[in-house]
Amino acid sequence: MDIVTFAAVVLAASPPIIFAVIGETITEKAGVINLSLDGSILLTAMTAFVVALTTNNLILGCLAGMAVGAAIALIIAFASLTLKQPQVATGFVLTLLCRDLAYVLGNPYSRVPGPQVPHTPIPGLMNLPVIGPILFDQNPVVYLSLVLIVLTWAYMYKTQPGLKLQGLGEKPAATYVRGVNVNRMRYVYTAVGGALVGLGGAAFSLLVKPGWARPYGIEGTGWIALAIVIFGGWRPLRAAAGAYFFVLLQMLANTLQSALPSVPTQVFPTLPFPLMILTLVLVTLGNADWVNRLLNRLPEGVARWLRRTIKALQTSPPAALGTVWEKQ
Amino acid sequence: MSRAADWGLRIAGIGAALLLVTLILAALGTSPAQAFRLIWDGAVGSPAKFAYVLTAWAPVLLCAAGLLLTFAAGLWNIGIEGQVVMGAIFVTGMLRLTQDVLPPAAALFLAALAGIVGGALWAALAGVLRLYGQVNEIFGGLGLNFIAGSLTVYLVLGPWKRAGIGSTSGTQPFPPKLWLPPILPGINVSLVEIVVGLAAIVLVCLALRGTYFGLRLKAIGKNLRSAFLLGVPTERHMLAAFALCGALAGLAGWVLVVGTSSRHQLFPLISGGYGFLGILVVLLANLNALWSIPISLFFAAISMGSLQLALQAQLDSSLGGVIQGLLVLAVLIVGGIRSRLAAASSERTARSR
DSSP: OOHHHHHHHHHHHOHHHHHHHHHHHHHHHTTOOOTTHHHHHHHHHHHHHHHHHHHTOHHHHHHHHHHHHHHHHHHHHIIIIITOOOHHHHHHHHHHHHHHHHHHHHGGGTTOOOOOOOOOOOTTGGGSTTHIIIIISSOHHHHHHHHHHHHHHHHHHHSHHHHHHHHHHHOHHHHHHTTOOHHHHHHHHHHHHHHHHHHHHHHIIIIISOSOOSSOSOTTHHHHHHHHHHHTTTOHHHHHHHHHHHHHHHHHHHHHHHHOTTSOGGGGGGTHHHHHHHHHHHHHGGGOHHHHHHHHHSOHHHHHHHHHHHHHHOOOOOTTTTOOOOOO | OOHHHHHHHHHHHHHHHHHHHHHHHHHTTOOHHHHHHHHHHHHHSSHHHHHHHHHHHHHHHHHHHHHHHHHHTTOOOTTHHHHHHHHHHHHHHHHHHHTTTSOHHHHHHHHHHHHHHHHHHHHHHHHHHHHHHOOOHHHHHHHHHHHHHHHHHHHHHTTTOBTTBOSTTOSOOOOGGGSOOOSBTTBOOOHHHHHHHHHHHHHHHHHHHHSHHHHHHHHHHHOHHHHHHTTOOHHHHHHHHHHHHHHHHHHHHHHHHHSTTSOSSOOTTTTTTHHHHHHHHHHHTTTOHHHHHHHHHHHHHHHHHHHHHHHHHSOOTTHHHHHHHHHHHHHHHHHHHHHHHHHHHHHHHHHHO
């Protein structure tokens, strides 16, 4: 496979992860952790497939997935922002609950053939050299994922409300003084993020992995998406890059699988997980005391180089992430 | 808030959860009354069936006991599933080494120790990642869960393959001399499993209530920074909480390999979700050790009952998970409403003075 085709294949497989990662980045930027991703994605994938199948309407399927994703996120927002219960606890319970609910409710629709998002190359643009086949010989969902990345970046860093969104997660008190209703806006961004996660689920069952089954075969992806948000340093462009990198590695693992027939095939799908841990160690290493102590002991030249590398990789969460804000 | 109103709220929460389950069942075209009866029959319909519930109770009790320690220290040990698996792997390895050379009792005892070590090491790894690699224990633990699962698959298909059969169904089952003996003939649960589970949770309860270790763990859980400034060696205590939780999870792995009605082999997904079920139990018990005992029995009954339901009513066995999840969610939300009402009423009394 040549590199252009490979890039096109990676892009075609990426929308679910992109939607989930961008959605969660928005939610966490506002200071709320939606830990339920692994369950949310399964439940919304199942919902989107069943609705699209029964109504024979792909858009209704996507909307249903988004509505369910937003509803799950709103439960977390209500439990944490209004009732002051720990976000991680609610999120974790919902992870398991949504997964089981998807299996129970989706049971009658298991392995039923259903509708799929059609392939829609953009005439003219698709004939451009290199970028044509990669970017414009795809389907509406892929185009939407690309637009979403750019829009989210522009909104967050180039607009007034985007600046306030950053404030919600960094310094809610200061944002409140600027006239923002902190909890209401956190509700809004949690719901928006959850809806995007739901769109990610829909992109799985209507495009990348059409249909429904138990197990669906993407179990664990939600946790990877949460890790990519950390790797992405809560910035949409870097998070998107992380998501593409993950899909690329998945593709490479598939290739590796056919090259190494002696290793059991069930081992390959778990390869991303050690990698996830390693990546998280890399991006958080700069926050550890012993690393800084060690660096101080190294010769100046080496230490400076290492420090610069660690600094480039390092990410830190929004300062108020996961905390409850109350008007004094 | 009055005591009656308090209890009324709790019952309303549980009622709401059960109402949702009823609606789900109705939506699937199953008679809810019949479904609940099938779950009940599946769990306690006969002494043999109740023995299965007790079989599931033991690993949940062990996991809940361990999790009480990590939760006390404010740690989310989601890696517990992998720690159960790692325990089972070490147990299987030890039994393979000793089954032909040692008397069964000695082999079983050494296997239990191996399980404890395996679980503790895997948990300590999550702790090291958290404390020295700054990787949140949720992600470290999750990743380690998947790695332990994939290691199982590798062992089952590779070095520990059954002679002639290359499938993921599991390793060669151990002979009956390495099974824990049943309490009574026909009642396939061993006294050892239940006693180990109950002893673990009672010991943890005592440690948390009556020892400096427990007190320090709780101090760390309440406020890590203050505990550190007050001279508690926080890192050592958090690592100890991880390792102890992993040790108990590893013992759960032992029960899952040698228990009377276990499959007596290592197979993929051997942890069976018991670790996560332990998390739900401890959350529902609001981190109370004694409440965890009946709640874990109740949850084990729901799990086993819904397995029977799935066999008889064309439903997915995850229905048990839905019931458990909805109950915990309802209790979390009701807990929030209660403290909100309590805060509002104390504010009112403060103002009226």
